[in-house]
Amino acid sequence: MDVLDDPVGASLGGAHAHLARRCGRAVRYDPEVASFSSVGLAPGPGAWDDLAALLGSGEFADLFSCPALPPARWKAEFALEGHQLVQERQVRPAAPAGLRVVELGAADVPEMLALVARTRPGPFRPRTRELGTYLGVREGGPDGGDGGGALLAMAGERLHPPGFTEVSAVCTAPEARGRGLAAHLVGELAARITARGERPFLHVAAANTGALALYERLGFVRRADVVFRGFRTP
Incomplete structure (x- = not known):
């Protein structure tokens, strides 16, 4: 079940690859389809730079259930506790x-x-x-x-x-x-x-x-x- 630890990245690397938008180590869905992005489970600083380039300046980054946190200069918009079943x-x-x-x-x-x-x-x-x-x-x-x-x-x-x-x-x-x-x-x-x-x-x-x-x-x-x-x- 390890693929469920990063379900967004695993989806965009497989069944939903045709809906993916990529920049380096960052990936996101086509914005008309879904808001979710992924930088993997243990992203380095470069991955966050890639995601910022992919999304644009001052844009919303929906990281779904990613356990990693971006650099301090990224502004937190929300955090919601949940469960995966x-x-x-x-x-x-x-x-x-x-x-x-x-x-x-x-x-x-x-x-x-x-x-x-x-x-x-x-x-x-x-x-x-x-x-x-x-x-x-x-x-x-x-x-x-x-x-x-x-x-x-x-x-x-x-x-x-x-x-x-x-x-x-x-x-x-x-x-x-x-x-x-x-x-x-x-x-x-x-x-x-x-x-x-x-x-x-x-x-x-x-x-x-x-x-x-x-x-x-x-x-x-x-x-x-x-x-x-x-x-x-x-």
Whole structure:
């Protein structure tokens, strides 16, 4: 599981290499896809200089769960304690009655962005859906909808280090909470990931105890405590 110590760098060096932007020892996602950057687990001073050159002066550096800290001249923007979890047993809740589970594509992006704006599950950009499969729950049963039902919940795949896929962007509209929509979507995604021979993992803020309890019910266990950090380049 060592690849999970630097999941951003491991993803950009493999499955997501086509979405990478590089400068020397620093790498980041295309900014329309994701905000994350990596300088590895033990970067030297030159790696931080490379990242500053890659991002530009006075720009935001989202270092995700990187344990290394940049030089003092970098301004700290935030630090959020969290947990990294890996699924050890598969739990697949039943599909919600009277609703449709659909794969979300490019035409759904405006609705996806609107749902993210209402629920704030974490960073999500116009091309984030290119990281993997995104599923949504819409109003209307399989025989009773015309495809235009409101998007009530979604979840998708994000980081993709070798052998693993991260479940992310789990969110439910306030008016649809309490119906098991998030549980079903996470269970469905995890089942698909497992079926192709990979292991599902995810991240959760330590303060989000409700989400942590949900993921534990779905068979996820804590692998590591992490700190999500953001900085401003010199």
